[in-house]
Amino acid sequence: MEKKILKMMAMMMAALMLTFTFTACEDDDDPVVAAPSVSAPANQDVVSGESVDITFNFAAAGGFKSATATATNGTATIKTNGVAGATSGTVVVAYTAGSQTGAGSVVLSVTDNKNQSDDATAVINVVAEQTVFDITGNITQNTTWETGKTYILKSRIAVVSGVTLTIQQGVLVKGEAGTGANATALLIARGGKLMAEGTAQEPIIFTSVADEIQPGQIVSPNLDPDLNGLWGGLLILGNAPISADAASVQIEGIPPSDPNGLYGGDNPNDNSGVIRYISIRHGGANIGEGNEINGLTLGGVGSGTVIENIEVVANQDDGIEWFGGNVNVTNAVVWNAGDDAIDTDQSWGGTLDNFVVIGAGDECFELDGPEGTMVAKHIIKNGTVYALNADGLVDNDPNSYVDMFNVYFRDLKAGQDFDQIPTVYACVFENLQATIPAGTLLTDFFKDGSAAFTTEVPLGQNTVGADMTKFAGWSWAAAAGMLR
Numbered sequence: 001m002e003k004k005i006l007k008m009m010a011m012m013m014a015a016l017m018l019t020f021t022f023t024a025c026e027d028d029d030d031p032v033v034a035a036p037s038v039s040a041p042a043n044q045d046v047v048s049g050e051s052v053d054i055t056f057n058f059a060a061a062g063g064f065k066s067a068t069a070t071a072t073n074g075t076a077t078i079k080t081n082g083v084a085g086a087t088s089g090t091v092v093v094a095y096t097a098g099s100q101t102g103a104g105s106v107v108l109s110v111t112d113n114k115n116q117s118d119d120a121t122a123v124i125n126v127v128a129e130q131t132v133f134d135i136t137g138n139i140t141q142n143t144t145w146e147t148g149k150t151y152i153l154k155s156r157i158a159v160v161s162g163v164t165l166t167i168q169q170g171v172l173v174k175g176e177a178g179t180g181a182n183a184t185a186l187l188i189a190r191g192g193k194l195m196a197e198g199t200a201q202e203p204i205i206f207t208s209v210a211d212e213i214q215p216g217q218i219v220s221p222n223l224d225p226d227l228n229g230l231w232g233g234l235l236i237l238g239n240a241p242i243s244a245d246a247a248s249v250q251i252e253g254i255p256p257s258d259p260n261g262l263y264g265g266d267n268p269n270d271n272s273g274v275i276r277y278i279s280i281r282h283g284g285a286n287i288g289e290g291n292e293i294n295g296l297t298l299g300g301v302g303s304g305t306v307i308e309n310i311e312v313v314a315n316q317d318d319g320i321e322w323f324g325g326n327v328n329v330t331n332a333v334v335w336n337a338g339d340d341a342i343d344t345d346q347s348w349g350g351t352l353d354n355f356v357v358i359g360a361g362d363e364c365f366e367l368d369g370p371e372g373t374m375v376a377k378h379i380i381k382n383g384t385v386y387a388l389n390a391d392g393l394v395d396n397d398p399n400s401y402v403d404m405f406n407v408y409f410r411d412l413k414a415g416q417d418f419d420q421i422p423t424v425y426a427c428v429f430e431n432l433q434a435t436i437p438a439g440t441l442l443t444d445f446f447k448d449g450s451a452a453f454t455t456e457v458p459l460g461q462n463t464v465g466a467d468m469t470k471f472a473g474w475s476w477a478a479a480a481g482m483l484r
Contacts, residue, residue: 036060036110040120046074046097046104047129053079054093054106054122061087062112069093073104073126082110097126131215138260139163145171147202148215152176153184156232158260161191164273170202170216174209175231175283181255183285185232185293188272189260190239190248190300198277200309203474206234207281218479223282225476226336229316232293233283238272239265240302242324243347243370248300251323253293263299268326268349270302277309277474284316284338292317295337301327303350311475312337319360322348326376330354331470333477340366341390342380347401349376352383356466358482359388369399369424377401377425384465386411386482393417393445399424408457408465409434412445420448435459 037059046052058064064082069091080092095106104124111117132150138158143165145151150172159165165188167173175184186206188194198204207213208230212222237251242264254261280295287293295312296319303326311333312319319334319341326349334341335358342357347370357364364385370376380402387393387409393416396402400422412434421429432454436445446454457463471478 033062033112033114033116035116036062036112036118038108038110038118038120040108040122043123043125045125045127046095048097048099048101048126049129051094051096054095056091056093056108056120056122057088058082058091058110059088060110060112062114062116063087064089065111065113065115067091067108067110070107071095071105073098073100073102074124076106085113095124097124101126101128139165142166144168145173147171150174150215152209153186153231156183156185156187156254156258158187158189158258159192159194160189160260164193164195167194167196167204169198169204169277171204172213172215173204173206174211175206176209177230178232179285180287183232183287183293185253185285186234187254187260188236190237190263190265193271193273194236194275195273196275196278198474200277200474203277203279205279205281206283211282218474219476220281225313225480227282228314228336228338229284229286230282232285233295233297233315234280235293235297235299236272236275236301236305237261237263237299238301238305238325239267239270240300240325240327241266241268241374241376242300243372243374243376244324245372251297251299252291253287253297255287264324265300268302269304270300271304272301274306275308275310276306279311279313279474279476280315281313281476286316292339294318294321294343295334296320297323298325298327299323301325303327309470309474311335311471311477313476318343321345322350322378324348324374326350328353332356333358333471333475335359335477335482337361340364342366344368344378344402346371347374347376348378351379351381353381354466354470355383356468356471356477356483357383357385358477359386360390362390363392363395364390365394367394367396367400367402369397369401369422375401375425377403377427380404381406382464382466383407384468385409387413387416389413390416392419394419396420396422398422401425401427403428404432405430406464407432408462410459410462412436414440414444416445418446418448418450418454421450429453431464433457433462433464435462
């Protein structure tokens with residue numbers, strides 16, 4: 001009996017040892033697997049409201065199963081997930097920053113096929129959107145200036161040939177103070193393009209850095225509309241024909257050392273872009289004795305260019321000056337020009353249609369003739385002129401080549417005149433109207449026979465002149481109540 005018991009005990013011990021042996025072998029075949037490991041990228045800045053891709057790296061010996069992402073001060077969405085079963089890889093998370101500046105984060109958690117997990121945190125600094133940009137050098141590649149932002153011209157900036165600058169509606173462009181060769185200006189060189197398309201609700205405004213105006217405003221909160229010479233102006237140059245001593249010459253206001261200042265050529269259909277709903281203010285910086293920059297300078301600009309709804313306020317030199325070319329300009333206001341309001345030179349061959357002149361330091365119109373062999377006629381029509389303190393009304397040369405009709409003159413004073421009728425070329429002047437001061441004669445103002453095509457009318461009873469509705473909403477002159 002005792003032998004039987006001993007035998008049974010021995011058999012049980014053997015069975016236990018065998019079970020232990022099998023278990024040990026199974027454990028050796030299925031060792032413990034390390035949990036996943038996730039690493040986050042370096043800390044980074046993200047502009048409020050904008051999105052950025054954040055890439056996490058992972059290692060998962062147990063095989064990738066899933067990932068989840070959460071965020072603070074923003075939202076997170078997995079854009080590119082890990083590969084199922086992969087032992088390493090990346091997960092890309094799209095993070096959109098919230099509206100609050102300051103700290104934010106993205107937490108990524110990775111789980112493996114053993115249901116083990118690990119996470120890592122990407123630290124985000126949400127920063128305010130940049131809205132003011134310094135422009136320090138010429139524009140040499142296609143560039144866009146965006147709505148709601150302000151661009152500071154730190155020097156004379158040229159958009160070089162072959163390059164397009166697009167300025168979106170509502171943009172503010174401000175020029176630093178400077179004179180001489182350091183005068184700030186925006187210059188569109190021959191072969192370059194300006195696509196500046198504001199709207200009646202959101203015009204593009206060119207002004208001085210001293211102007212505290214903000215995007216969305218029309219009227220300057222701190223500068224008067226007669227303060228000038230604080231920066232340069234806008235110059236557009238093209239390849240259209242000009243009447244000068246050469247086929248191409250250097251534009252006034254730009255030093256001869258700058259080759260971007262050349263204008264003129266042989267392409268009357270040249271296209272320098274589209275310019276709509278812009279207001280140019282407080283310019284005309286002097287680069288030398290008697291050499292100021294106009295508010296808007298158009299040198300050799302071709303008919304392929306579109307220029308509509310333009311305002312020039314408080315420019316130290318001329319408001320708008322054409323040097324040859326044949327671009328048309330529609331719906332223009334020139335207010336408080338320091339020299340001439342409208343100045344034409346070198347046989348400009350286009351049309352100015354629907355315009356307003358409000359005062360001038362010299363002439364309301366200075367209309368010069370050709371300076372070379374090329375001869376072209378320009379047309380000025382449908383305008384209202386508030387003469388105010390201007391020295392003169394219309395200054396023609398004997399060889400001026402211009403047609404003028406449907407223009408109304410008001411707010412005249414003694415000494416102002418339409419000085420002469422051109423004699424070299426056949427010009428047409430007709431249907432001019434004027435309200436003159438009490439006790440004066442029409443011939444006191446309209447001389448050399450010009451009274452013959454001018455009709456005296458009581459104030460406000462004119463039947464010709466500008467359509468003032470075209471300037472409502474977007475122009476400073478309209479907002480200031482100047483267009484009566």
